[in-house]
Amino acid sequence: MPELDPIRDGAPDSNACEEYNALSRRRFMLWSGAATAAAFTTPLWFPRVTFARFPSSRDVIVSVFLRGACDGLTMCVPYGDAAYYTARPSANAATPGIGVPPPGSVNGCTDLNGFFGLPPGMANLYPIYQAGHLAIVHATGSTDPSRSHFDAQKFMEVGKPADPNIFTGWLGRHIASVNPADPTATVRAIGIGYQMPLTLAGSLKGVPVPDLSTYNITGSSATRTARLGSISSQYATQLDPVKTASANTLATIAAMSTVGAGSYVPPTTTFPYPPTSGTGRSTFALALKQTAALIRADIGVEAVAIDKSGWDTHSAQGVVAGTMHTNMLDLANTLRAFYEDVAIDAGRNVTIVVMSEFGRRVAQNASLGTDHGHGNVMLVIGRKINGGQVVTQWPGLGAGQLYQNLDLNVTIDFRDILAEIVNKRLENGNLANVFPGYTPTFRNIAVAG
Amino acid sequence: MSQIAQPQGLGTVVFTTAADDYPAPSNRAPKFFGDNRAARRVVDRLTYGFTRYEMDLLRYKGLEGYIRYHLNPAGIDDSALDAYIAANYPALVMTPQVLSTQQSGDLFNQMVRSRLMRAVFSRRQLFERLVECWTDHFNIWIRDNPPSFLKVADDRDVIRASALGTFPTLLRASAHSPAMLTSLNNDTNTAAAPNENYARELMELHSLSVTGGYSQSDVQQVARCFTGWTYISAAGATQWQFRFNSGVHATGSKTVLGQVIPYQSGASGQQEGETVLNILADHPSTRSFVAYKLLRFFHSHTPAQSDIDAVAQIYASTGGDIKAMLDHVLHKAVALAAPPKFKRPMHLLASTLRALSAKVVFPNNLQNPLAAAGHTPFDWQAPDGYPDSLQAWSALLLARWNFGSSLMNNEYGNPTSNPPTNVSALYTDTVGDAVTAAAVVDAIDAAAFQHTMPKAERDALLAYLTPASNPGSTKIREAMGMAVAMPSFQWY
Numbered sequence: 001m002p003e004l005d006p007i008r009d010g011a012p013d014s015n016a017c018e019e020y021n022a023l024s025r026r027r028f029m030l031w032s033g034a035a036t037a038a039a040f041t042t043p044l045w046f047p048r049v050t051f052a053r054f055p056s057s058r059d060v061i062v063s064v065f066l067r068g069a070c071d072g073l074t075m076c077v078p079y080g081d082a083a084y085y086t087a088r089p090s091a092n093a094a095t096p097g098i099g100v101p102p103p104g105s106v107n108g109c110t111d112l113n114g115f116f117g118l119p120p121g122m123a124n125l126y127p128i129y130q131a132g133h134l135a136i137v138h139a140t141g142s143t144d145p146s147r148s149h150f151d152a153q154k155f156m157e158v159g160k161p162a163d164p165n166i167f168t169g170w171l172g173r174h175i176a177s178v179n180p181a182d183p184t185a186t187v188r189a190i191g192i193g194y195q196m197p198l199t200l201a202g203s204l205k206g207v208p209v210p211d212l213s214t215y216n217i218t219g220s221s222a223t224r225t226a227r228l229g230s231i232s233s234q235y236a237t238q239l240d241p242v243k244t245a246s247a248n249t250l251a252t253i254a255a256m257s258t259v260g261a262g263s264y265v266p267p268t269t270t271f272p273y274p275p276t277s278g279t280g281r282s283t284f285a286l287a288l289k290q291t292a293a294l295i296r297a298d299i300g301v302e303a304v305a306i307d308k309s310g311w312d313t314h315s316a317q318g319v320v321a322g323t324m325h326t327n328m329l330d331l332a333n334t335l336r337a338f339y340e341d342v343a344i345d346a347g348r349n350v351t352i353v354v355m356s357e358f359g360r361r362v363a364q365n366a367s368l369g370t371d372h373g374h375g376n377v378m379l380v381i382g383r384k385i386n387g388g389q390v391v392t393q394w395p396g397l398g399a400g401q402l403y404q405n406l407d408l409n410v411t412i413d414f415r416d417i418l419a420e421i422v423n424k425r426l427e428n429g430n431l432a433n434v435f436p437g438y439t440p441t442f443r444n445i446a447v448a449g
Numbered sequence: 450m451s452q453i454a455q456p457q458g459l460g461t462v463v464f465t466t467a468a469d470d471y472p473a474p475s476n477r478a479p480k481f482f483g484d485n486r487a488a489r490r491v492v493d494r495l496t497y498g499f500t501r502y503e504m505d506l507l508r509y510k511g512l513e514g515y516i517r518y519h520l521n522p523a524g525i526d527d528s529a530l531d532a533y534i535a536a537n538y539p540a541l542v543m544t545p546q547v548l549s550t551q552q553s554g555d556l557f558n559q560m561v562r563s564r565l566m567r568a569v570f571s572r573r574q575l576f577e578r579l580v581e582c583w584t585d586h587f588n589i590w591i592r593d594n595p596p597s598f599l600k601v602a603d604d605r606d607v608i609r610a611s612a613l614g615t616f617p618t619l620l621r622a623s624a625h626s627p628a629m630l631t632s633l634n635n636d637t638n639t640a641a642a643p644n645e646n647y648a649r650e651l652m653e654l655h656s657l658s659v660t661g662g663y664s665q666s667d668v669q670q671v672a673r674c675f676t677g678w679t680y681i682s683a684a685g686a687t688q689w690q691f692r693f694n695s696g697v698h699a700t701g702s703k704t705v706l707g708q709v710i711p712y713q714s715g716a717s718g719q720q721e722g723e724t725v726l727n728i729l730a731d732h733p734s735t736r737s738f739v740a741y742k743l744l745r746f747f748h749s750h751t752p753a754q755s756d757i758d759a760v761a762q763i764y765a766s767t768g769g770d771i772k773a774m775l776d777h778v779l780h781k782a783v784a785l786a787a788p789p790k791f792k793r794p795m796h797l798l799a800s801t802l803r804a805l806s807a808k809v810v811f812p813n814n815l816q817n818p819l820a821a822a823g824h825t826p827f828d829w830q831a832p833d834g835y836p837d838s839l840q841a842w843s844a845l846l847l848a849r850w851n852f853g854s855s856l857m858n859n860e861y862g863n864p865t866s867n868p869p870t871n872v873s874a875l876y877t878d879t880v881g882d883a884v885t886a887a888a889v890v891d892a893i894d895a896a897a898f899q900h901t902m903p904k905a906e907r908d909a910l911l912a913y914l915t916p917a918s919n920p921g922s923t924k925i926r927e928a929m930g931m932a933v934a935m936p937s938f939q940w941y
Binding site for chain 2: 068146148149207217223226227234235241246248249312363365367369371372
């Protein structure tokens with residue numbers, strides 16, 4: 001970090017009123033020339049404000065989608081259900097299966113409540129659970145019967161099962177149906193990736209960004225503004241979605257240059273992120289770390305959607321070592337680091353929700369993997385989440401208790417969880433718009449205000 | 450310059466799509482009389498983007514002759530590119546056993562770079578487009594393990610070998626492909642506890658489609674039919690080739706889509722899977738789905754049901770002859786009235802290099818813009834293949850704007866072995882000795898757009914090129930980069 005005078009460089013005066021600070025920062029961003037500001041000024045993530053410019057009790061939401069159908073029976077182990085080990089012999093058995101061993105065993109799970117446990121790959125989430133900020137919902141998911149990844153993802157992301165004629169996402173409709181938390185925000189929703197996730201489709205001022213630190217036009221910095229202006233002026237006459245995408249692109253280039261995500265250093269080293277550069281780097285960790293910078297920069301982004309793939313474990317699943325274990329470690333360690341970094345920071349409340357299109361078959365297959373199933377887990381993390389509990393109406397894994405005699409039943413609709421978050425944490429009362437045709441049952445997963 | 454030349458001191462083959470480097474069409478009497486826009490539309494629909502050469506071919510062959518020419522790629526001399534590919538990407542001819550001994554990162558690079566070189570420089574342009582269509586339809590993620598090396602064989606022996614035959618042949622070839630069988634876990638699909646992965650995607654993605662009328666029971670039954678379809682694991686020259694392992698094949702009869710498939714013991718058990726493939730290949734849902742896929746790739750983001758029905762009817766009457774279906778689709782697609790399609794990033798990259806008659810000295814770094822746009826060939830992880838919709842590709846415009854900018858900034862050139870760089874030749878060929886802004890824009894429009902650039906885009910470039918009397922080479926380079934970032938060039 002170069003030595004800079006924070007006042008000269010446009011930082012707010014901590015003694016001034018909020019309105020003045022907001023105004024002065026906006027003005028600074030304007031006259032500094034947004035596209036080139038980052039190279040010469042303190043990035044906005046840099047700690048210097050003690051209050052949000054537009055204090056709102058509305059959370060920033062980070063929606064993580066685990067593509068490929070994660071195995072919820074591994075991610076939160078129902079070790080207390082004897083049928084679990086019938087369907088999946090323990091990894092410690094003479095002929096090892098893919099059951100995660102019970103607490104106290106070699107590679108055993110960490111007990112949560114005497115019935116469920118976290119596998120070794122997820123154990124680093126336990127302190128969040130203990131702190132009361134992680135709720136795990138089990139036997140949840142979509143009631144749509146599809147075991148197609150692509151149909152099931154679509155129905156979950158649009159927030160309405162079995163409706164092929166709905167093309168916007170639940171979170172996109174939320175953004176579109178509330179006033180901005182920050183009236184001056186130029187970017188409100190970001191999907192970290194190359195395409196806009198369906199979850200955010202329909203949002204206003206929403207854009208996909210593969211890497212927050214490099215979102216700028218290449219070539220000479222001296223001619224950037226002129227080239228961007230010339231190109232984008234031609235897109236202004238295009239039809240949507242291209243026209244709006246162009247406007248969003250311009251706004252996002254300017255916004256990202258002020259965030260300075262590339263230089264972000266978390267203020268705490270309590271639990272570091274997995275490596276975000278070099279061999280073995282985690283793209284998921286990079287995405288969350290940049291999201292932390294984005295949240296600290298306080299530019300009015302309200303929703304971030306992030307994908308994490310690699311969960312389609314039909315063979316050699318690797319529940320305590322191997323493929324899924326490694327993927328869970330990356331997931332859990334990143335979420336833990338993000339939690340320690342910003343989710344417990346009092347400056348801005350954050351809710352993280354983790355979901356997947358469906359769960360996996362209760363019985364393991366001959367490849368020591370699992371085929372497509374039905375019910376699954378969701379994770380919800382946040383300071384205003386009623387954590388420290390496994391929220392479930394456990395249907396059981398025994399004979400006669402399974403969906404189509406194969407899979408974990410869905411006893412809590414995923415929309416109950418999302419709707420409660422949208423209502424209590426995102427302060428949107430218009431749930432009929434976000435989840436059309438559905439009356440959710442709140443599960444006391446979050447507190448309001 | 451001939452079509453291949455050895456540049457000074459490099460020993461590297463240079464390719465170009467410049468028209469004067471190609472053989473003249475044999476019959477010089479024009480048979481196509483449409484204007485530049487009409488000609489560009491035809492060429493754009495059959496190729497990875499218009500070039501002066503392809504525009505000439507169309508004019509002298511006429512529409513029917515041009516379509517027939519591209520529908521018969523075996524009759525097109527592509528020996529120059531074939532030689533380049535053979536010399537630079539030796540993995541492409543290796544057996545699966547030899548491939549299994551290669552370094553996976555090197556195989557990945559050879560596959561991506563050869564794919565790109567073929568897209569830009571092959572004269573069998575329609576064939577290469579079709580290869581991309583089927584590569585997505587039968588998608589295999591190359592970075593999966595082991596498909597990293599088996600995909601090389603799948604690309605050669607399945608996709609490219611059967612791209613222009615019949616769809617049933619292509620479907621069967623894919624079903625016997627060790628790369629497909631391993632990537633969808635059928636190599637471990639055994640009687641004890643069948644693995645449904647391949648069975649499901651075979652019906653959902655390869656044949657019937659998700660709405661094609663199969664049930665969870667059908668998935669389980671098809672999985673049982675395919676128990677034992679795997680590869681040879683014993684070390685030796687035939688390792689990693691297809692094998693039916695009767696020892697793990699599920700006994701008992703199976704019922705698939707209402708049809709009983711009797712159990713066959715021993716080596717004949719393989720016939721159960723073959724029967725499934727026949728049922729699927731002949732199914733009306735498959736005909737419609739394949740018709741939809743061809744129309745979506747070559748004609749429109751959102752094909753009309755009447756068009757789907759017409760192509761499906763050709764499937765039914767020809768036994769799924771891809772050439773016959775494609776012939777019909779292309780005749781619809783080349784019309785100016787056909788709805789425009791939004792180029793996917795690799796298409797944009799290829800069409801840019803083609804329009805600018807780029808001389809590619811060093812293709813390796815051309816992977817970078819594909820990665821930045823999220824469209825590296827063979828690198829889509831899920832089995833459904835890269836999306837082909839306006840919604841999917843129109844949000845990340847920045848990668849498109851940057852491609853021309855970085856290209857003309859020489860960020861993709863050979864960092865160590867200059868000259869000649871890509872860009873200086875490209876600049877000279879396009880702009881020539883034009884000095885004024887007006888002359889430069891005329892030159893870009895003529896050389897790179899075949900006089901089809903919209904006036905508004907021309908005006909935008911003119912306004913950028915200041916002073917108009919002599920804007921200078923730096924701004925001219927930037928304007929060339931901007932020209933291919935403009936909206937009209939994103940569509941075809």
